[in-house]
Structures are given as structure tokens and as C-alpha cells.
Amino acid sequence: MVCPALQAGALSPILDRTGKTFPTDTLTPKAEDAMAPTELIRTTYTIRTDEPTRAANLIAREMSLGVKKTSYETAQTESFAAKPTILKTGKSKVVVEIMVPSQRIASAYGLVLSIAGEISCLNILKSIELTDFHPPDTLLARLPGPQFGAEGIARKRKNPKRPLFITVLKPSQGLTPSEYAHIAYESLVGGMDVVKSDELLQEPSEDYIKRLKATVEAARRAEEETGEPKWVMMHTVDRPSAMVERYLAGGKAGAGIAMLSPAASGFPMLEELARHRVVPIMAHMATSDWLWQPHGMSVRSWARFMRILGSDIILYPALAGTLKAKKKFMNDVLEICREPMSSMKTSLIAVGGGMHAGTLGIHADMFGPDFAYLCGGGVCGHPDGARAGGQSIRQSWDAWSQKIPLEKYRKGHKALDRALTAFATYV
């Protein structure tokens, strides 16, 4: 596709079709720009279209040179051309594989633009799903990945053989720092490991620090009383530069873990926070279901973005709760969390959304002890308060790990018994 007139010498002055001199720099192309098999992202898309071949070519064009033909192609520009292959043609869907040159990609924003950008708008497509992608090791090395990883989190926890129990503190907004810290303390003493704010909680910077400090102090007391590590999870809601400041200040104030909703904040914000490497980060799923569609990206692709951009924990909606979840997709997230990926650390899977003592078992059956379990109303909304809520979760876990059915174990375990009654019709 290179214009013959230009193909000969990309580095010496050449003429474009208008007959004018087409100046070039005397610089030699950089080594990293040379097309190498190690610099291709193998990307698969599932599309619906009436013209599969033309569509595949257009997708590849839109994600590389962006043009059919000009007078200005050089050997160097051609090294950025993406190559499509049709893998599978079904009745209504077609699977296309595109090899996307990645030699210049070095950020989350760049990656999203390159494999999930303007292609969403292509007229020739009824829909396009980013089904999966495999970045080369060279690209993975330029992205942060989990900074602590499931292994780092386990070490910080002194490797207990049970899930990380996280209270989502409710009601979500309007509590004073002391009120907030009080509920946090209760749930932690009850048996929870981490207390986090709901993703909706917003507050001016000074209130954020005040609440964080009060909660960290409460966690320290709970730690002393129980002998278990207790963490406070921060969530900074602000404009990007101020979010970084809050994240750093929160880490300094003792928040041992952080949360972010990358689909709402933009995936690049995850990369930004991860690169500061202050504390482990949990990627929350707010807004993500709008992406998880046949015209969007698969849960698998989303989870892959989350891991390679720096999520130590990846939260997906829980089964039997208030949020949409599918076992198949949950298994995809689990696989992405744990699969070998160059030298990147693994991520820990988390589930949440309308959870309580009665819904723990089905997840433990799937994951074993290595996952994070989020309970908001199921802890704070316990009829006897957040301490009993925390206790009910631990009792539910004790029952599961001893293989005793909940219906049997609830006798003699009041917090569990009261939770199972209260939350039987919770949602």
C-alpha cells in the first residue's frame, strides 16, 4: 500500500504527488518503532455486520493509519498498519482478530484509544465487542500492573486461610466523622477486616482527611482488641490532580488500601494511582455494566484492563445479590486475576452487591478462601447493629469452613441466626 514514489527512501528528501519537496528528518527511526513480532497486540472482536471482510478491514484501518490512501505513506507509517484476519463467521456474528502495532503505546489512555476507540462508532457495524486482547510482554512492561498483587495482600494479612471481609459503610452519605468511625469500629470488632466508604460518598478535602483519621484511629483500636490486622479503604472523589493529592494524603493518614471505579473515573486514573504505589487498589465496578455489552467490551477484557493497569483487587457483582452477575463472567474474572501474565503480579477477585451472611457460601464454593467479600447493608443493616453484622459474617464463614449447613449452625450463633432471618427478604 506504500506509494511507490515514497517507498524508496523514507529518510531522504522525496517528492509528494503535488511535485513539492516532502521534507524528512535526518534522524534514523528509533529501535522501538521498528515493527517487531514482539510489538503486536493480538486483539479479538465479535462483530455484527452485513459485510464482514470490508468491516474487518475498516476496523483495522481505523485503529492504525486511519486512511485509505494519501500521498504521504512511508515505510515508517506502514509499520503502524493493523492487520485483520477473520477467525470465525457465524450466522449473525463474526469473530475478527486484529494484530495491532503497539510500539508507541505506553499509557492506559493510549491503549484504550488504540483497541477500543473510534471503532465503536463505525457505521458498517451493527455492534462491536472487544472480546479479548493479549498485549505483548514489551507493552506489559510499560504498564503498571498490580503493585502489591494478591500475594502482597495475603502477606500483609499474615496469610489467614479465609476471605478478606470488607464492610461497605452505610448509609452512604451524611455521617459525621465520629459517626462514621463508630460504625467502622463496630463492624471491625465484630470480625470484618476492612471498612470502606460507599462509592457515592463525596466530601470536601478537609472532611475527607478528618473522617479518614477518625476511622484509622477506630481501626487501630479494633486491631488491638482483636489481634487481627484492620484496614481502612480510602476512595478519593475529586478532579484527577486533586485525587492524586488525596490518595497520597490518605496513605499518609493510615488508609491501608484504596478504591477506584475506573469505568466512571476513566481507566487512565487507575494507571495514575497505581504508579504512585502507595497502597493496594481495588477496582470497583460502578458504571461497568454499560461497557459489558455486545456493543462494548467483554467482562474478560474489562478484567484484563483492570489487572494490567494496576488493580490488586478486582470487584465483580456477586451472585444472588442486587447486581447483575453471571457465573460464566465471574469465572472469566477469576481466570484473568490468576493467569500468568508476563511478570505481572496476580489480582484478588472480590464480589459484592446486596451480600450478607447467607450469601457467602456460594462464593466460597467457587473461589475457596482466596477472595474478598463485600457487605454493606448485610453488616451495617444487621438488626443488632454493625458489630453483630460483622459477627454474622465470621460465623457464616466458620460454618462453611467446617462444612456445617447454615441452618444447623445458626442455632447457638445469635448474630448469624438474626442475619439469616433479617436478610431472607433483604434485596
Next chain:
Amino acid sequence: MVCPALQAGALSPILDRTGKTFPTDTLTPKAEDAMAPTELIRTTYTIRTDEPTRAANLIAREMSLGVKKTSYETAQTESFAAKPTILKTGKSKVVVEIMVPSQRIASAYGLVLSIAGEISCLNILKSIELTDFHPPDTLLARLPGPQFGAEGIARKRKNPKRPLFITVLKPSQGLTPSEYAHIAYESLVGGMDVVKSDELLQEPSEDYIKRLKATVEAARRAEEETGEPKWVMMHTVDRPSAMVERYLAGGKAGAGIAMLSPAASGFPMLEELARHRVVPIMAHMATSDWLWQPHGMSVRSWARFMRILGSDIILYPALAGTLKAKKKFMNDVLEICREPMSSMKTSLIAVGGGMHAGTLGIHADMFGPDFAYLCGGGVCGHPDGARAGGQSIRQSWDAWSQKIPLEKYRKGHKALDRALTAFATYV
């Protein structure tokens, strides 16, 4: 819904249901937290569900207190409760209006989480579309809005009575700074006003500055030769903090305008750049079509986000091009760009995607002279080069403004004539 035991005195020590003291701060609630009719976002959603009333209540709950009942509600937390109303029940769709308390929202991230967050994942919904939203003036005052606006851009252009013609420089990647600047110069001398890079172009920081400087120098030469203002549009692809640095450095290097793809970068990044107020910003639509779905946000809502978060120019796919566009949605964007919105400046609508000299007229028919028109291949891919490409666009405009049909005007106007032939089968 307030726990009666707590309702009496939210500011004095009270007992929660466990009988323990529930500590409170002695601070009085802040004035901005008091629920006032001026602090409600009127938000409408179109949902598909089998249980409309329950669904409406759940959406309102998920976007405010996030819980059914705990021991810890106070008058203060209750001020954050969102209130749903069912506006319209159709055969398969229901329109719900929710009044969302906004007293603590002060950032793009917070706004997205509050009206477009976890609700996307609710199990009870087959789909939920954010159809429109009306932030109160108090909230608009806390968001940047266009910093220059359509009016500021017109002034900078010395108010010519024609569209802003923007070259999207192609091929997208791999050109050296001189090659890039050469094509830019040609298109600008030909008659284009602005040259911008394709959203896929990525490069290390030093190359970015080198290319920008070479292009600004080319634009200055074109300015001298034509006597018209010529701009270079920068697009910073990097991690967020580095994007801000590049944006500031680019402004200093003479880039007179900037681009961002907020659906790929995250809407908060638009707020971040706008708050720096360096140059006007155009919001690009890459990745946006994945949001513009019945389970997502309407084009209207997207455009509203773009304007209130700081887009001076809002780009929507053009008609008759390579990208999906609907006249109805284009009119929505136009309306949002121009409608009165507190004291916020207006935005300029832009269209692009597979445009050339032959596709200008249908847009001018809709918008008149006040819009921005993006041509990539339609300028750079002109058979006689980018200069002829720029000329063809200006000739097409001359024909439209003199009400002469293109088929007549092409005689005697070579650049136009050649474009109409070359791009007749362009896409």
C-alpha cells in the same frame, strides 16, 4: 425512614440498637449540606424492567443512601436520599425521574458516580439509559463549563462567516516531525484553519514537543501567506498527570487548541484540562458509541456532560461518512451546545468521520456557518495532495454560500472537481 430512636437529636449522643453510645460530632451541619430545592439534579432514566415501582425505588436507593435500613440513619444522612417519580409507563419502557441531592458533588467523577454509577449493574433492570439531567445552578457553578465557548472561539477567529475547517492529519502514525509539519502546512495554505493529529497518534514526550513546534512553525508560515489565523490542535496521550504537563507545555509551544476523547480518557480528565484554561478544548467521540445505547447514556446526556465539564467544541459523527450518526441525535447535540445553561458559555458543534468536499453541504444546511468540520482522508488523501485537499473544502464552501450546486461549481475549480471524483467512492 429515619430510625425513630435517632430522629430526635442527630447532634447529641444517642444510642444505636445495640445499646452502645453512638457518638456524634459537636459540629453543626454545614450550610451547603442542608437540603435545599436548589441542590437537586433532576435526572430522567428510561428503563426496561418487569417491576417498575420497585426498580425506581432501588435506583434511587443505589444513588443515595445505598441501603434499605440500618440503625444509623440521621436527619443529616436523610438529606442525601434521592426521590423517584414514575413519569411514563409504556409497553416495554418506563421513564423515571429521580431528584438526586447534589450538595456535595463538586467534580466530574463525583457527578458520574452519582447519576450514572452502580445503577448500570442493577439486577432488577434489563436496561437503564441516562436520558437527560438538569443540574442546579449551584452545581453548575462548581463545574468548569466551556472556558472560551463558541463565542470565544469566534472572536479568536476574527468572526468569519464560515465553519472552522480542521484537517485530521493522516496517515495517523509514524510521520517524522518534518513530514507531519509539511502536510500540515500544505493543508493550511490550501485553506484549512486548524490541523490536528488523529486520536491514535502516540509519541514520547520529547517527540510530541518536537512535532508540535515544527507544526506551529508551519502554521505561522501559512498564517503569513494567507493572512488568516491558523491553529495547531494538540492531543496529549499519556497518564493523567503527564497529560496535564504536556497540555501546559503544548500551550506554551503555541498549540492554540486542544483535543481530548473523554469517553476513553474518563470524563474527569476533561474537567482537569478545562480547569487549567490554557486553550479551547474539543471533545472527541472515540469510544462514545459504546455509551450511546439503550443501556447507557443518551447522546443528549453525553453532550450535556461534555459542555458542563468544559468542551468548547463537541464533536459528533458526521452524516454520510464512515461513522454512525443520526440527525435526531445531531440535533440534540446542537441544542445542548446552544441552550441557555446558567451562566455557562455555549459550545460549538463539530462533525467528522469520512468527510470530504462533497459532504460539507448537508451539514451547512443543518447548522449554517457556525460549526467545525473535520476532514482527514478528505484533505490529506486528495489525489493532488493536502494543499489541493484544503482548496477543495474551501471551494465547496464557496459553492454552498453562493447557493451554486457543486456539480455546476466543480467546472473551473480543479481541486473540488478532483475531490468529487476521488471521494465519490471514498468510504
